[in-house]
Amino acid sequence: MIRVLIADDHGIVRSGLTMLIERQADMTVAAEAQDGLEAVERALSERPDVAVLDVSMPRMTGLQAARQIRSHDQATHVLMLSMHEDDGYFFEALEAGASGYVSKRGADSDLIDAIRTVANGRTFLSSRTQGALMRQWLEDGHTGPRDDLTPRELEVVKLIAEAYTNRQIAEALTLSEKTVESHRGNVLAKLGMRDRVELVRYAIRRGLVEP
């Protein structure tokens, strides 16, 4: 019996998913959550085989929740549910430890197949595009490291996205303002961005901070 955790902030969607899963002979819904934080709590207490997480949820995104769950419990496999198949969260989801990525646009059978696949410890991709992307991602040696950014740079980006000024970041990290500017400048160059506004969007996409 595959025990599944459902996390989605839309009650109606949750009901639909639950009915879908309960209709399968080999699956049962172990818990439901209506936001990311609750998803992490329920995942750690219920220890389901599969956690189905919506990408976008209040309090904590699906990406952040996936990181939390995977870092505490490798036995729970994460299946990410997204609105659009072409959104930018695909790679981030894999880096956050997700074993599968399914679009809500897909058929319900896709979701069921995906749950069975990731429950067995394998990886599920919902579209051909993503299959190609995945192969490229693996070939590029992205198997271990998760970032272009160094830990220090990540810290700075996080604070920038929290609306800290360079000076405030310098104080918070006990650095010179100049050093903060260096890190920020290096990050902008690495990501091909122009200003902190783009960085904020990046940080939110990556689930580094909450909107």
Added chain:
Amino acid sequence: MIRVLIADDHGIVRSGLTMLIERQADMTVAAEAQDGLEAVERALSERPDVAVLDVSMPRMTGLQAARQIRSHDQATHVLMLSMHEDDGYFFEALEAGASGYVSKRGADSDLIDAIRTVANGRTFLSSRTQGALMRQWLEDGHTGPRDDLTPRELEVVKLIAEAYTNRQIAEALTLSEKTVESHRGNVLAKLGMRDRVELVRYAIRRGLVEP
């Protein structure tokens, strides 16, 4: 028997809604559609009692579809389904001829109640907030403020969150940079914020832009 049309671009959501409705003794799903245009076609051919339309769909939004359906067939009542209860589409939905507005965040029983309510030609509101808004809307003769922000200010905020500089916004809107700064300044004051970084987060929270 209440005959229902389901229109949503997310297959998994469609399945959930269909199961939910088919489980009711007095309802049946007469048709499904995966975008707005198809929703109009199916509504006009099947003439369901209730058309449940997602606000955001490809090819034609739920709002446009509602207008089309209502202008051709007053017998079909439209129930609008939205992602967030606080999005700006509430008033527009009513103006487009919707008889009800339900958030996907609500419980499944809300949706079922809403379908029965609008099938009887009455109006359904899914949340207390919307009840209050509705009363105000009726009292004000639908001059309802959906935000603290004026339309112009919303435009500017949107562009700020898209990483436009003041100068670029001025060009895009054919304005002076000074005017853009005025709008931005007024918005910052209204929302009690300090800089554009906070505005970006606000805009993303509000769903004005994608991260």
Added chain:
DNA sequence: CTTCATATGAGCATTGTCGCCCATCGCCGC
């Protein structure tokens, strides 16, 4: 041992942002 990445920091010039005050115009409600 040398090379490379990371972290740290400076100087200087340019551009962007923000706060504050002000003015005009048009529209709407009383």
Added chain:
DNA sequence: GCGGCGATGGGCGACAATGCTCATATGAAG
């Protein structure tokens, strides 16, 4: 018609952010 608000803009000053170049120390990788 008066008063308020929204949209439009100007001016000025202070501060923040960005670009560019450069320098140093450290530790890991070769």
